[in-house]
Amino acid sequence: MEKKRGDWQKARNTPAGKETNAPLGVFVLEYDASNEDVEKTRNWKPIIKIAVSGAAGMISNHLLFKIASGEVFGPDQPVALRLLGSERSQVALEGVAMELEDCLFPLLREVDIGIDARKVFEDADWALLIGAKPRGPGMERGDLLEMNGGIFAEQGKALNDVAKKTCKVMVVGNPCNTNALICMANAPNLDKRNFHALTRLDENRAKCQLALKAGVFYETVSNVTIWGNHSTTQVPDFVNAKIGGERCTDVIDDQGWLENDFTPAIQTRGGLLIKKWGRSSAASTAVSIADAIKALVTPTKEGDWFSTAVITDGNPYGIQEGLVFSMPCRSNGDGSYEIVEGLKINDWLRERIKKSEEELAGERSCVAHLMGVSGGACPILEDTLLPGEM
Numbered sequence: 001m002e003k004k005r006g007d008w009q010k011a012r013n014t015p016a017g018k019e020t021n022a023p024l025g026v027f028v029l030e031y032d033a034s035n036e037d038v039e040k041t042r043n044w045k046p047i048i049k050i051a052v053s054g055a056a057g058m059i060s061n062h063l064l065f066k067i068a069s070g071e072v073f074g075p076d077q078p079v080a081l082r083l084l085g086s087e088r089s090q091v092a093l094e095g096v097a098m099e100l101e102d103c104l105f106p107l108l109r110e111v112d113i114g115i116d117a118r119k120v121f122e123d124a125d126w127a128l129l130i131g132a133k134p135r136g137p138g139m140e141r142g143d144l145l146e147m148n149g150g151i152f153a154e155q156g157k158a159l160n161d162v163a164k165k166t167c168k169v170m171v172v173g174n175p176c177n178t179n180a181l182i183c184m185a186n187a188p189n190l191d192k193r194n195f196h197a198l199t200r201l202d203e204n205r206a207k208c209q210l211a212l213k214a215g216v217f218y219e220t221v222s223n224v225t226i227w228g229n230h231s232t233t234q235v236p237d238f239v240n241a242k243i244g245g246e247r248c249t250d251v252i253d254d255q256g257w258l259e260n261d262f263t264p265a266i267q268t269r270g271g272l273l274i275k276k277w278g279r280s281s282a283a284s285t286a287v288s289i290a291d292a293i294k295a296l297v298t299p300t301k302e303g304d305w306f307s308t309a310v311i312t313d314g315n316p317y318g319i320q321e322g323l324v325f326s327m328p329c330r331s332n333g334d335g336s337y338e339i340v341e342g343l344k345i346n347d348w349l350r351e352r353i354k355k356s357e358e359e360l361a362g363e364r365s366c367v368a369h370l371m372g373v374s375g376g377a378c379p380i381l382e383d384t385l386l387p388g389e390m
C-alpha cells in the first residue's frame with residue numbers, strides 16, 4: 001500500500017528517546033517524485049544525506065535553513081538532513097525539525113533526528129561536525145583539547161563504520177584543526193583529503209577588513225589565504241591577497257596597518273565577538289560554513305582560491321606532514337580540492353606560519369592517545385585559544 005506523508009508522521013512522530021533501532025525521527029518525507037510537478041523535479045540530482053552535529057545549537061539554527069532552501073548545494077539538489085543532538089538537546093532538536101517542516105522547502109526530502117552518531121551518520125555524504133563543548137571559565141587549553149577530542153574520536157569511529165566512504169567531513173567545533181585530525185585518525189576508511197576544518201570564517205573576516213580599509217566593496221577582494229590554525233596564531237595573508245585584481249599591498253600602502261592592526265584584528269576577532277555577545281559567533285559562522293561547502297561544490301573562479309584547513313601530506317609549502325593546516329585551495333566543483341602552489345612566502349609570513357605549525361604539532365602531541373598513537377607528550381601550550389564563553 002502506498003504510504004502517505006501522514007502515515008509516515010504517525011509512524012515516526014514518537015517522542016525523542018523512545019525509538020530503539022532507528023534514528024529518532026520527527027518526520028520523513030518520501031522521495032517519490034511521481035505525484036509531483038515532474039517538470040520541476042525531472043532534472044534534480046539524486047538525494048544526498050547531510051549529517052549535522054550540534055544540530056540544536058545556534059550555528060545550526062542558521063545553517064540548516066540555508067541548506068534546506070537549496071542555497072548551499074544548489075537548486076537541483078534534494079537533501080536529507082540527519083540531525084545529531086545530545087540527551088540534553090533532544091527535545092529542542094524536535095523543535096528544530098518542526099521548524100524545518102513548517103518552511104515547506106521543496107528540496108528538503110527527509111529530516112531525521114537522533115542522539116546516536118552511529119545511526120545519524122549512516123550513509124552520510126557530508127558530515128558537518130559543529131557540536132563541541134565551549135570552553136568554560138578557568139578551563140585550560142589542554143582541558144578543551146581533551147574534552148572535545150574525545151567527542152571527535154568517537155564521531156570519527158562512527159563515520160568510519162557507517163558513513164559513505166566518500167563522505168566529506170567539515171569540522172567546526174573548536175579546536176577545529178586538531179579535532180579534524182583526531183576524527184580523521186579514527187576514520188581510516190575515509191580518504192584523509194575528505195576532511196576539512198573551517199577557516200573560511202577567518203577568510204571572510206579578512207576580506208571585509210581589507211575592503212573597509214581600501215574603501216571598496218568586499219566582492220573585489222580575492223586571493224585571501226588564512227594559513228595554519230583557527231586560533232590566534234593563524235596568519236591572514238595580505239602579501240598574496242588582491243584588491244580589484246591589484247596586489248593588496250599596492251592598494252593599501254600601509255605596511256604598519258597590515259602587520260600591526262589588520263593581522264591581530266583577524267586573529268582575535270572571534271574572541272572579541274565572544275566578549276560582546278557572551279557567546280561565540282553563530283550567524284557568520286553558519287554563512288562561512290555555507291561558503292566553505294559552496295567553494296567545494298562549485299568550480300573556483302579562474303586565478304582565485306579559498307582557504308580551508310586540510311591534511312598537510314604532500315603539501316608544496318614544506319609544512320610538516322600529518323597536520324590539518326589551513327592553506328590556499330581550488331576546486332573543480334566535484335567536492336574535491338587541490339592546494340594552490342607558488343604563493344610568495346616572504347620572511348614575515350614564514351616566521352608566523354612556522355609558529356602556527358609548531359602550535360598544531362604541539363596540539364597533535366597532546367591528543368596522540370586519541371589518535372591511537374602512544375607516547376605523545378603534551379607541551380605547555382601558549383594560550384592562543386579564544387576566551388571561554390561567558
Ligand code: LMR
Pocket residue numbers: 174201269270271273280281386
Ligand atoms: C570564532 O572564530 O568566532 C569562533 O571559532 C570562536 C570560538 O572559540 O568559538
